[in-house]
Amino acid sequence: MIINILRQRIQNYIKELIKDEHGISNLAVEEPKNEEFGDLSTNASMVLAPVLKENPLEIAEKLKSELISKFDEVEDISIAEPGFINFNLKDDFIKKALQEIVREKEKYGFNNSGKGISIQLEYVSSNPTGNLHIGHGRWGALGDSLSNIYKACGYDVFREYYVNDYGTQAEKFSECAQCIYLRHFGINTPYPESGYPEDVVSDAVERLLEKYNDRFIIEKNGGKKVDGGSFRKEVIEIMVSQIRETLALMGVEYDRWFYESSLYENSNFEKVIEDLKERNLIYSKDGALWFRTSMFADDEDRVVIRKDGNPTYFASDILYLIDKVKRGYDILLYILGADHHGYVDRLRAIGRALGLADDKIVIIIGQLVKIVDRGETLKMSRRKGNLYNLRDLIEEVGKDAVRYFFSMNSFDTPMDFDVSLAKQKSNQNPVYYVQYAHARIESIIEKIKESGLENRDLNGFSVENFSFEKIDTSEMVFKNKCERKLAKTMILYPDVVYSACRSNAPYLVTQYLYRLASEFHYFYNNFRIINDIDGRVTIDTDRFVLIMLVRQVLQNALKLLNVSAPRKM
RNA sequence: GCGCCUGUAGCUCAACUGGAUAGAGCAGUGGACUACGAAUCCAAAGGCUGGGGGUUCGAAUCCCUCCAGGCGCGCCA
Numbered sequence: 001m002i003i004n005i006l007r008q009r010i011q012n013y014i015k016e017l018i019k020d021e022h023g024i025s026n027l028a029v030e031e032p033k034n035e036e037f038g039d040l041s042t043n044a045s046m047v048l049a050p051v052l053k054e055n056p057l058e059i060a061e062k063l064k065s066e067l068i069s070k071f072d073e074v075e076d077i078s079i080a081e082p083g084f085i086n087f088n089l090k091d092d093f094i095k096k097a098l099q100e101i102v103r104e105k106e107k108y109g110f111n112n113s114g115k116g117i118s119i120q121l122e123y124v125s126s127n128p129t130g131n132l133h134i135g136h137g138r139w140g141a142l143g144d145s146l147s148n149i150y151k152a153c154g155y156d157v158f159r160e161y162y163v164n165d166y167g168t169q170a171e172k173f174s175e176c177a178q179c180i181y182l183r184h185f186g187i188n189t190p191y192p193e194s195g196y197p198e199d200v201v202s203d204a205v206e207r208l209l210e211k212y213n214d215r216f217i218i219e220k221n222g223g224k225k226v227d228g229g230s231f232r233k234e235v236i237e238i239m240v241s242q243i244r245e246t247l248a249l250m251g252v253e254y255d256r257w258f259y260e261s262s263l264y265e266n267s268n269f270e271k272v273i274e275d276l277k278e279r280n281l282i283y284s285k286d287g288a289l290w291f292r293t294s295m296f297a298d299d300e301d302r303v304v305i306r307k308d309g310n311p312t313y314f315a316s317d318i319l320y321l322i323d324k325v326k327r328g329y330d331i332l333l334y335i336l337g338a339d340h341h342g343y344v345d346r347l348r349a350i351g352r353a354l355g356l357a358d359d360k361i362v363i364i365i366g367q368l369v370k371i372v373d374r375g376e377t378l379k380m381s382r383r384k385g386n387l388y389n390l391r392d393l394i395e396e397v398g399k400d401a402v403r404y405f406f407s408m409n410s411f412d413t414p415m416d417f418d419v420s421l422a423k424q425k426s427n428q429n430p431v432y433y434v435q436y437a438h439a440r441i442e443s444i445i446e447k448i449k450e451s452g453l454e455n456r457d458l459n460g461f462s463v464e465n466f467s468f469e470k471i472d473t474s475e476m477v478f479k480n481k482c483e484r485k486l487a488k489t490m491i492l493y494p495d496v497v498y499s500a501c502r503s504n505a506p507y508l509v510t511q512y513l514y515r516l517a518s519e520f521h522y523f524y525n526n527f528r529i530i531n532d533i534d535g536r537v538t539i540d541t542d543r544f545v546l547i548m549l550v551r552q553v554l555q556n557a558l559k560l561l562n563v564s565a566p567r568k569m
Numbered sequence: 570g571c572g573c574c575u576g577u578a579g580c581u582c583a584a585c586u587g588g589a590u591a592g593a594g595c596a597g598u599g600g601a602c603u604a605c606g607a608a609u610c611c612a613a614a615g616g617c618u619g620g621g622g623g624u625u626c627g628a629a630u631c632c633c634u635c636c637a638g639g640c641g642c643g644c645c646a
Contacts, residue, residue, distance in 0.1 A: 030585055033592085043588065049626085056626080082626060084589065127646065169646045260646090288644055299572080299642090306644040313646045341573055342641045367574070368640070409582065414575060414639070416582095421595095427608065428595060436608050444605050499585070511583075514593080525601090525610045532604050539605095569608075 001111060002089075002097065003029050003040065003495040006071070010044055013066065018051055031492075038078065038086035039488060045083040056083030089488065091478060097491040098473040101549045109497045109556050114155035120324060121147050123335035124247065125162040128239035129173040130200055132246050132390040134417060135369040139335050140252040141406035141561075142366065145506035146333075148560045153501040158329065159254045162320065165236045166260040167313060173239075174232035176201045177208070181231070184209060185217060187224055204238045211238075246391045250399050251562040263319040269311070272319060273304070281353050291318070296349035314346065321350050333362045333504075335411075341365050364504055366411035372418045388419060396423050400563045404431035407510045407561050430514055434554070435566050437517035437524075441551045442567040444529055448544075451530070451537050468548050476542050482523050483546060489516055490553050497560070506561060513557045520550050 007029040015023040024047045032041040045059035052059060060079045067085070068077055073093035078086050101108045123143030126136050143159070151157045164170065176195040180202050182188070191198065216231045217224050240257065247253070263269070273289070276282040281292050282304060289305040291314065304315045324332055336343060344363050351361045370377060371388045394402050405422070408430075409415055421428070478484040493512065500508040529543045555565045 026587080028585075028588085033584085033589065037589075041589090046588075046626085080589070082589080129646090164646055167646060172645095286644085290644095303644045308644080310644090312644065316646090338574065338640055340641085344573090365574080370639080412574085413582070416580090418581085421581095430594065432608055433594090436606085440606060440609085447605055503586085505585095507583090508585080511593090518593090521609055522611095524605080525607095528605065530605045569606095 001494045001498055002073075002491055004498060006040065007042075009071070010042060010067075013070075014044065014048065018048070024048065024051070032084070032086060037080065037084070038076075039089045041084050041086045043084060045085060049083065057081075059083070060085050091484065092474070094484070094487050094491055095474045095476050098476070098487055098549060101490065101552050102468060102471050102473060105552060106556060106559070108552060109493045110152045110154070111494060111498055112154035113498065114150060114153040114501070117154075117330045118156035118158065118328070119150055119331040119333055120158040120160060120327075120329040121150075121333045121335070122160045122162055124243075124252070125164075126243065127164045127169060128236050128243060129169055129196060130239075132243055134371055134388045134390050134393055134419070135337070137250065137390045137393065137402060138369050138406045138411075138415070139337065139366060140247050140250055141403050142364075142411055142506060143335050144252045145403075145407055145509070145561050146335075146504060148562065149497060149501045149506060149509070152497055152560060158256070160256045160258055161254045163236075163240055163257055163259045164313075164316075165233075165240075166264065166316065167310075170232065170236055172196070173201070174228070174235055177205050177235045178226045178228070178231060180205045181208065181216070181226060182224070185214065185224060204235055204242070207238050207242075208235055246394070249391065249394045250402055258320070260316050260320070263316055263323065264311070269315075269319065272322065276318075276353075291349075292353075293346055293349035296352040298345040298349045302346060317347065318350050321347070321354065325354060325356065331360060331362060333364065335364045335366060338365055338367050338414075362504075364411055367414040369415045369417050372416050373420050393419075393422070397429070400435070401429045401431050403561055403563050404434075404510065405429060407506050407563075410505055410507050431563060432569070433521075434513045434517040434558070435564070435569060437520045438551060438554045438558075438565045439567060439569045440524060441520075441547050441554075444544075444547065446567075447530060448539065468545070471545055471548070473545065473549075476545060479542070480527070482519075482526065483543065486516075486519050486523055486546060486550065489519055490549055493553050493557065496557075500560075509557050509560050513554065513561075516550065516553060516557070520547070 007027065010029065011023045011027055014027065015021060018024075024044070026047055027042070027044055029040060029042045032038060045056045045063055048054075048059050049056040057079065060083050063085055064077045064079060067074060067087070073089055075088040075090045080086060104110070121143055123139045124132070124136055126132055132140075147157050147159050172192065173196055175192050176198075179189050179191050179195075180198065184205070195201075212234065216227045216234075218227050219225075244257070273282065276291070281295075282289055283292070284290070287307040288303050290301045291304045293302050294300055302314045303312050304318070305311050321332075334347070344365065347363065348358070348361065351358070401422075476487075478487065493516075496508055496512045500506055527540075527543060529540050529547060531538045531540070558565045
């Protein structure tokens with residue numbers, strides 16, 4: 001992590017200089033906007049200026065001599081108005097850093113900044129009373145990629161889906177399903193008012209019939225009825241499995257599907273309530289039990305147990321959080337859609353009431369996906385068979401395009417998703433641009449195999465067993481700016497993974513992929529790896545090594561996003 | 570009404586959290602296949618960062634105020 005290390009070392013130097021153990025908070029080491037300024041740049045002298053009360057340019061001069069003597073990876077340093085310190089890296093340093101790719105292979109880019117820390121991520125958690133729509137795809141992609149990124153940073157990662165199979169909504173869904181179920185046996189009962197859309201429900205009932213036929217029919221007083229309890233459980237399970245299948249289609253899988261109902265089956269709900277009462281966190285009013293959320297974060301108190309004696313959804317939240325805490329995770333990460341942002345304060349309030357530090361709970365509020373069709377905004381609803389069903393989308397454009405697309409933007413950005421565009425012109429998706437870069441490299445390898453050059457020593461690469469263990473990158477020669485640039489981009493990859501993790505931003509990986517692919521395509525168009533002059537085939541081994549490294553980095557980054565790296569397309 | 574979020578090229582989005590001349594892709598324009606895949610590359614064009622005010626060496630970014638849009642404000646889940 002070259003950037004991170006340099007930043008740390010400059011920070012250490014500054015700490016001594018200003019005799020403050022905290023150093024400077026907004027110190028940045030970054031690539032300059034204009035590459036003519038150099039490989040990297042720091043704003044150190046400008047952030048120091050107000051502290052030291054000196055002219056930034058003078059501070060820069062002092063820092064310059066200090067840096068040049070202390071950092072042997074730095075080739076030269078220049079100072080620019082109003083006080084930027086720009087520097088270039090030594091070629092030898094870059095080459096040495098490339099060797100890390102050879103050494104680490106599929107683990108290149110990993111770090112252990114999260115070693116010994118466990119994190120639980122909860123995402124999607126859509127109610128099992130309908131199918132997933134395209135918007136849910138965003139949370140699936142985000143959650144899964146984030147999980148991969150946290151793992152790459154050494155965290156212990158646990159992925160969880162919370163199934164709301166308890167309470168009135170699940171009950172209502174079951175009632176609708178029962179009605180349709182009975183129709184199959186010639187019994188007509190009125191469909192519940194403002195019930196769920198019939199097509200979604202009958203879909204589930206179809207599958208239920210396939211699996212269980214008339215198992216839930218019971219005779220009672222000479223008439224036929226449905227055994228409500230077990231029916232509800234099974235019909236919800238059908239919905240859950242549909243959701244599970246859809247998510248699996250886009251490569252999103254969980255360590256655990258946590259059922260809300262289990263909170264009431266297994267845990268001692270009453271004892272929890274007693275405990276909270278004793279701690280004066282719960283009180284009675286108007287025949288209901290209230291939680292003092294307003295004491296912590298929320299703007300008003302919330303009902304835990306209704307007048308009718310039934311727990312609210314909020315009661316489940318409390319039990320669920322207690323359960324999570326008991327399981328011992330260091331960090332609990334929630335991904336919620338912006339339509340749930342009202343939920344944040346409540347969640348925080350529970351956390352505080354339980355005595356959790358605020359930074360233990362990380363809540364990501366993702367902006368919603370707006371579905372557009374030929375410029376017209378579509379209303380989100382849960383009807384099936386229409387354009388915005390997630391499963392249809394995956395089946396139509398493929399897992400890779402969907403995953404890549406949903407990984408392109410920060411979760412802060414409200415996205416416009418044009419369905420017809422995504423479906424008919426799938427070639428526009430930049431995922432093909434990145435994958436094409438990989439396929440081109442594979443194609444070169446294939447070519448070399450065919451040319452019968454296996455036995456030649458390609459600077460340590462063995463075509464035969466497809467490995468590059470013996471490659472020594474320090475012997476490489478950069479013949480042009482383009483090759484050096486490619487190499488430099490590759491050594492920045494570990495920093496990308498690190499910051500993607502720190503700011504919960506898989507899109508940084510996506511942006512990086514695009515950049516690396518773009519630099520590769522340019523290189524490919526301008527320089528040759530295989531030369532065929534009058535039937536005599538020769539291979540530029542330096543360039544060959546370089547693209548082998550590009551191939552590895554592309555694979556690693558794509559894997560974080562769970563997008564495939566194809567050999568042919 | 571109150572609260573959260575958003576407004577950047579014709580369209581979809583960046584800008585490393587206050588830094589240098591605001592950058593990419595798509596669409597449109599002009600060019601590059603007789604050697605590794607043209608799903609590629611190159612070039613030009615496109616902007617009062619919604620409007621106005623403020624803070625400082627420096628603002629798309631922070632503060633105030635309008636304007637426009639999205640979402641949330643149940644003893645539903």
